[in-house]
Amino acid sequence: MNQLQQPGHDHSSAYLIRRLQELLGPAGVITEASEQEPYLRDWLGKWHGKVSVVVRPANTEETAAVVQLCHATHTPIVTQGGNTGMSGGATPDDSGAQVILSTTRMNRIREVDPVNNTITVDAGVILAHAQEAARQAERYFPLSLGAEGSCTVGGNLATNAGGIAVLRFGNMRELALGLEVVLPDGRIWNGLRGLRKDNTGYDLRDLFIGSEGTLGVITGAVLKLFAQPHARATAWVGAASLQQLVSLLTRVRARCGERLVAFEMMSARSLELVLEHVSDTRAPLESKTAYNALIELSDTEDTGLQAMLEDVLGQALEEELISDAMFTSNQSQTAALWKIREGISQAQVRAGKAIKHDIALPISALPLFVAQAEQALADSGMTTDLINFGHLGDGNLHFNVLLPASTEYEAMKSATAAFNRLIHDLVINFNGSISAEHGVGQLRRDELKHYKSPLEMELMLRIKQAFDPNHIMNPGKLL
Structure with a gap:
């Protein structure tokens, strides 16, 4: 039993289900096994659990009522948004004692304030719908990731999601101004303030962002909006080494400033995998290169972005910093490049079973880290098919x-433990992090104790104890 898990009190599931049905009505309670199945398994197929009931409250008040009941009965709660996570943070265990609280019925766009540049939404709003609501108000919400058509704002906040625009706009933490949260005892904390300055004590908002549902249920958020970009310039480049791409990143940043929105990297093997397993994709360059980068600039108006990007990459070509470049001339070509970048997760699922590493390092350390990691894997004698890609612009x-x-499962388990220890030990040697944007969940939970200092673990456990003394919020995850 995890150190934060406790046996539940002797309340029958029949009693719990009856009370939940009284609180939420038929539309808010799922008890049929066939209807529960999509909630019980993560999309990667790595984790599968069991519950007696899935609840789908329609608003904050219903959420509070559910949490109050679970608090009174010591029933553990697993909060779930779009169920698109990579770390098993939203999947229940197999005890059958937990309740899944799905936020998908909480899908209101509460307010768009184009003057304050904010949008207030329910936690269950799908990310793409928040983006569209901003667009209709001639504003821009920049969080963008492959699962944006199904992931929810609440899940994005719970994992402090990143995506492809972090280089310019930051993670979800930087994009959120205020939160509304149902606390583990059912009380509602209303922190929905659209303020960019609020220096009135501890920042409670930041405790809940990235906490993966272990401190409360996020039910609403005030998010930052920006001026809608109306001009873009996109290019795909090839280089012989990762060091060359890092040098190119420095050069593009210096020349283009905040217009640089994305600088995505894919190794030759990553590109090859997508071309093999994702339909309607083709290699952007005629010749194969060891590393590739997808670069995008944007601005509120056309200030010569295309010429700017062509100029800086042209100089890089002349100096042999890169070996080739392809510029898009229309939206269709741009979408085709992004389909390649965003198709890697799908390609990995189709090609085999991936041991995933979501790591962050100082950008300057990336080339040396990769060289040492590849050498360490070779020295270990492990047979490896490395799929190296990521958000080079933010490390x-x-x-x-x-x-x-x-x-087989046991072989996968053994290989995962060996690979993780080798790679993560090296990450820590470079003062990096073993979890950058996917969260800890149950995937990295035990490793966190190995790599975090005892003091950091103690402080996090104290926070958990203060907020959730009954340990009912997403037990077995993160801590």
């Missing part, structure tokens, strides 16, 4: 290892 690598689809 976030997905340094993955792909195993055959036929790999």
Whole structure:
């Protein structure tokens, strides 16, 4: 039993379900096994659990009522948004004692304030719908990731999601101004303030962002909006080494400033995997290169972005910093490049079983880290199919290892432990992090204790104890 888990009190599931049905009505309670199944399994197929009931409250008040009941009965709660996570943070265990609280019925766009540049939404709003609501008000919400058509704002906040625009706009933490949260005892904390300055004590908002549902249920948020970009310039480049791409990043940043929105990296093997397993994709460059980068500039108006990007990359070509470049001339070509970048997760699922690493390092350390990691894997004698890609502009690598689809569970488990220890030890040597944007969940929970200092773990456990003394909020995750 995890150190934060406690046996539940002797309240029958029948009593609990009856009370939940009284609180939420038929639309808010799912008891049929076939209807529960999509909530019980993560989309990667790595984790599967069991519950007696899935609840779908329609608003904050119903959420509070559910949490109050669970608090009174010591029933553990697993909060779930779009169920698109990478770390098993929203999947229940197999005890059957937990309740899944799905936020998907809480999907209101509460307010768009174009003067204050904010949007207030329910936690269950799908990310793409928040983006569209901003667009209709001639504003821009910049969080963008492959699952934006199904992931929810609440899940994005719970994991402090990143995505492709972090280089310019920051993670979800930087994009959130205020939160509304149902606390573990059912009380509602209303922190929905659209303020950019609020120096009145401890920042409670930041405690809940990235806490993965272990401190409360996020039910609403005030998010930052920006001026809608009306001009873009996009290019795909090839280089012989990762160091060359890092040098190019420095040069593009110096020349283009805040217009640089994305600088995405894919190794040759990553690109090859997508071309093999994702339909309607083709290699952007004629010749194969060891590393590739997808670069995008944007601005509120066309200030010569295309010429600017062509100029800086042209100089890089002349100096042989890069070996080739392809510029898009229309939206269709741009979308085709982004389909390649965003198709890696899908390609890995189709190609085999991936041991995923979501790591962050100082950008300057990336080339040396990759060289040492590749050498360490070679020295270990492990057979590896490395899939190295990520958000080069913010130092976030997905340094993955792909195993055959036929790999048995025990072999996968053993390989994962060996790979993780080797890679994560090296990450810590470079003052990096073993979790950059996917969260800890149950995937990295035990490793967190190994890599965090005893003092950091003690402080996090104290915070958990203060907010959730009955340990009912997403037990077995994060801590």
